[in-house]
Amino acid sequence: MFWKRQFPILITAFVAVVMIAAYFIPKPGIADTRDNLQVWFQIVVMFTMILGLLNLLFVSWHKARKGRKEDRFYNWVTIFSLLGTIVAGFFGINSPAFDFIFNNIYTPLSATIFSLLAFYVASASFRAFRAKSIMATILLITAFIVMLGRVPLGDWISGWAQGTSLGFLYLPNITNWIMEVMNMAGQRAVLMGAALGLIATGIKIILGIERSYLGGE
Amino acid sequence: MTFLEKLDRLDRRIIFLIIGIAVFVPLLFRVPIKVVQSPIVQDIYEGIQALPEGSTIMLSFDYDPSTLAELQPMAEAVVKHCIQKKHRMVFMGLWPQGPKLAQGIMDEMAPRYNLQYGVDYVNLGYKTGGIVVISSLGSSIADPFPTDMNGTPLRELPIFDNVKTLRDFAYVVSLSAGDPGIKHWVMIAKDRFKVPVGGGVTAVSAPAFYAYYNSGQLEGLMGGLRGAAEYETLIDTPGTASYGMNAQNWAHLMIILFIIIGNTTMLVLKRRKEKSRVR
Numbered sequence: 001m002f003w004k005r006q007f008p009i010l011i012t013a014f015v016a017v018v019m020i021a022a023y024f025i026p027k028p029g030i031a032d033t034r035d036n037l038q039v040w041f042q043i044v045v046m047f048t049m050i051l052g053l054l055n056l057l058f059v060s061w062h063k064a065r066k067g068r069k070e071d072r073f074y075n076w077v078t079i080f081s082l083l084g085t086i087v088a089g090f091f092g093i094n095s096p097a098f099d100f101i102f103n104n105i106y107t108p109l110s111a112t113i114f115s116l117l118a119f120y121v122a123s124a125s126f127r128a129f130r131a132k133s134i135m136a137t138i139l140l141i142t143a144f145i146v147m148l149g150r151v152p153l154g155d156w157i158s159g160w161a162q163g164t165s166l167g168f169l170y171l172p173n174i175t176n177w178i179m180e181v182m183n184m185a186g187q188r189a190v191l192m193g194a195a196l197g198l199i200a201t202g203i204k205i206i207l208g209i210e211r212s213y214l215g216g217e
Numbered sequence: 218m219t220f221l222e223k224l225d226r227l228d229r230r231i232i233f234l235i236i237g238i239a240v241f242v243p244l245l246f247r248v249p250i251k252v253v254q255s256p257i258v259q260d261i262y263e264g265i266q267a268l269p270e271g272s273t274i275m276l277s278f279d280y281d282p283s284t285l286a287e288l289q290p291m292a293e294a295v296v297k298h299c300i301q302k303k304h305r306m307v308f309m310g311l312w313p314q315g316p317k318l319a320q321g322i323m324d325e326m327a328p329r330y331n332l333q334y335g336v337d338y339v340n341l342g343y344k345t346g347g348i349v350v351i352s353s354l355g356s357s358i359a360d361p362f363p364t365d366m367n368g369t370p371l372r373e374l375p376i377f378d379n380v381k382t383l384r385d386f387a388y389v390v391s392l393s394a395g396d397p398g399i400k401h402w403v404m405i406a407k408d409r410f411k412v413p414v415g416g417g418v419t420a421v422s423a424p425a426f427y428a429y430y431n432s433g434q435l436e437g438l439m440g441g442l443r444g445a446a447e448y449e450t451l452i453d454t455p456g457t458a459s460y461g462m463n464a465q466n467w468a469h470l471m472i473i474l475f476i477i478i479g480n481t482t483m484l485v486l487k488r489r490k491e492k493s494r495v496r
Contacts, residue, residue, distance in 0.1 A: 023409070031356070034352075035353070035356050035360065038346075038349045038352055038353050038356075038360075039353070039360070041346055041349045042344065042345055042346040042349060042350070042353070042361065045345040045346050045349075046345050049345060093317070093342075093366065094320075094367070102314075102317055103321070106282060106314075107282040107285065108282075110281060110282040110283045110285075111282050111283060111285050111286060113283065114283035114284060114286075115286065118236060118240065118468060119232070119233045119236050119237070121472065122232050122233070122235075122236040122468075122471065122472050122475060123229040123232045123233065125472045125475050125476050125479070126227065126229075126232055126475040126476070126478065126479045127229075127479065129476050129479065129480075130479060130480055130483050131480050131483075131484075140476065140480070143476075144473060144476070147469045147472065147473060148469070148473070150420075150441075150443050150469070151443070151462065151465055151466040151469045151470075152250050152252055152462060152466055153466050153469065153470060155252070155253050172253045172255070176255055176256070179423075179424060179427055180257075180427055180431065183424045183427055184427040184428050184431055187424060187425050187427060187428045188428040191425075191428055
């Protein structure tokens with residue numbers, strides 16, 4: 001039980017206290033310990049990547065042989081892509097094979113999938129972006145202004161107001177104001193709330209109160 | 218079914234087609250659009266502009282090809298600006314795919330501007346660990362990166378003669394699509410080591426960083442394609458973003474029209490329903 005529960009908690013508490021202390025006490029002794037821990041962290045993270053890779057390989061292998069018939073093909077694609085990229089990588093990150101995979105397969109596929117978002121946003125804007133309440137209407141009007149203010153169209157529509165006493169009607173100015181005042185106030189509140197939550201969780205982990213990261217019961 | 222009811226249940230494939238045309242057609246006509254500068258982009262430009270010629274700048278490519286359309290034009294614009302100012306550039310990535318994207322830019326720029334690898338620029342590659350890598354750079358660059366991307370030891374690269382730790386960089390530019398990214402550069406490079414940090418993020422994540430900009434932790438920020446287009450306008454070198462703004466213009470216009478049509482049909486149909494209920 002000690003090795004499974006208390007020992008990992010002691011390691012966690014030790015590492016956390018050293019890292020916090022090193023931030024506030026920049027002295028050689030503690031800084032060296034921090035540097036060593038940072039190197040260890042990078043080594044551990046590297047092994048988690050290998051673990052993830054093996055996990056993907058085994059799960060795909062299992063599904064390719066015993067999974068749903070219609071999905072088996074995609075699992076073989078995953079396995080061959082994974083192994084193909086690894087083999088190409090062994091010839092060097094600048095090898096023609098790796099360059100070909102990265103520039104002609106991975107990059108266009110990745111960019112294409114993300115680009116599909118624009119189509120879904122447009123469809124969702126038509127179906128879901130409705131002024132059903134006062135709050136939704138305020139959100140709608142704000143989105144309107146920001147969307148117009150972020151493209152040259154906003155400048156063309158309201159350009160007449162720039163430099164006049166009605167300059168506050170110039171859409172890029174309104175957009176900047178919304179982003180730098182209204183948005184920022186909200187974001188700051190979210191950030192501070194999250195930071196306080198993070199500190200509380202950190203203290204709970206250091207003291208061994210929060211143990212869910214250890215898994216098990 | 219009336220026309221309005223049909224419109225309310227518009228097939229989404231028609232919406233996809235309209236958006237596709239709105240994006241594709243303007244891209245065929247490569248017309249660069251100059252955009253109005255916002256202070257947040259101007260600040261990052263001025264930060265790099267104000268550095269003495271030959272300063273060493275860290276450019277961290279913390280994104281992958283999925284966000285290439287937004288972040289690569291920013292990277293190209295910042296690199297062009299650094300070349301104009303004769304700054305030396307050190308590339309790295311907290312995301313595995315980042316350094317390869319940086320290499321793509323430099324493969325094109327280096328011969329064009331006669332830049333020498335190891336003297337004018339260097340690519341350190343990728344290292345796992347996110348925020349811990351940045352923290353390690355504060356102790357020594359050679360700690361997380363004993364060699365560059367090609368396996369050359371740092372001591373053999375003249376660019377590192379006077380650059381040993383993160384503190385020796387005049388500026389850090391992080392082009393970030395998430396975690397790890399610009400937030401971590403702010404937390405370590407700016408807050409702990411007092412190195413100015415600026416950068417670029419996708420349009421959808423930009424609002425979250427205004428608080429860092431307002432507090433002075435972030436020198437400046439480019440948000441999405443618009444941010445990149447502003448930077449291109451500032452360095453007077455129209456590129457992908459300036460051409461792309463035309464497409465974005467039309468796409469935004471279409472989305473606004475969709476919202477207007479959606480809400481109008483909803484209101485009219487709702488009123489009709491209420492009237493028929495009263496009768």
